[in-house]
Amino acid sequence: MGGSRRRGPSTGHLFRTLLSASAIARHRRRALVITGVGDVFSAGADLNWMSAITVGDYDDQVADSERLDDLFHAIHSFPAPVLARINGHALAGALGLVACADIAVAVRGAKFGFTEAKLGLALAVISPCVQPKIGLSNALRYFLSGEVFDADRALDICLIHEVCERERLDATMERVVNDLLAGGPRAQRKIKELIRKVENTRTLVEARQLTVSTIAQLRMSDEGQSGMKAFLRQQPMPSTKHIEE
Structure with missing residues (x-):
């Protein structure tokens, strides 16, 4: 700047x-x-x-x-x-x-x-x-x-x-x-998206639908599966410097 x-x-x-x-x-x-x-x-x-x-x-x-x-x-x-x-x-x-x-x-x-x-x-x-x-x-x-x-x-x-x-x-x-860099890049992008959307939800019902759907998607993602398996093996999550297309 x-x-x-x-x-x-x-x-x-x-x-x-x-x-x-x-x-x-x-x-x-x-x-x-x-x-x-x-x-x-x-x-x-x-x-x-x-x-x-x-x-x-x-x-x-x-x-x-x-x-x-x-x-x-x-x-x-x-x-x-x-x-x-x-x-x-x-x-x-x-x-x-x-x-x-x-x-x-x-x-x-x-x-x-x-x-x-x-x-x-x-x-x-x-x-x-x-x-x-x-x-x-x-x-x-x-x-x-x-x-x-x-x-x-x-x-x-x-x-x-x-x-x-x-x-x-x-x-x-x-x-x-x-x-x-120790976190999941796709998860971090989803977190930012979630925070913005939760901020604009008007009811707890809307927030529930949004948050439940988000965590379900992340648990099923390749990144989420990789992170949870690494945790269970007491290993760090595999890191990446770029988001793959």
Whole structure:
């Protein structure tokens, strides 16, 4: 990702790159890791992009916002685990990517902030990703105030999952990735799908039908059979780096 408003790739180029990368990795990869360049995850939009959007009409603004929403939807709906390796400050729209991640690890010293209100804007496109993560009360406070907070506070409000020292970031990410690789890739994709669907079920009857069907399918799958047999033999589950077609 781009390091700041003044360095790194343009916002438009960044969006296209992330969309392309997620499309390529979508079907067979075990996980998607999003990180920044140097010591900054992303400090928000670059100046060229911000200058361009100030001169567009309403239709231009809608089209640009839809492209932004396409990016967050692609990350949020990515079937395999998504990890955010937050190597430094993450501000404004970058927090949409953090919120879309299934697992987010940040270095101590990283700063976070939903700063749109200080520009006379609203945290609109990324709010469907962020608000379920941090809850209504925290959304009201931080969206309205635009205040900047540290990694420990980001952990407290459930925006991220773990904080580590900068020199431990790679080791921490390696541990997280290894934990994921120890699981069944098809099961992990099914788990993500199940979590999203359970969240949207309206009754316990709907949830029952969904959960019973899911576990029955997984028990009968080749991966489930292999995993259960390995457990009974007191052996680790066979791992794979790719999803076979």
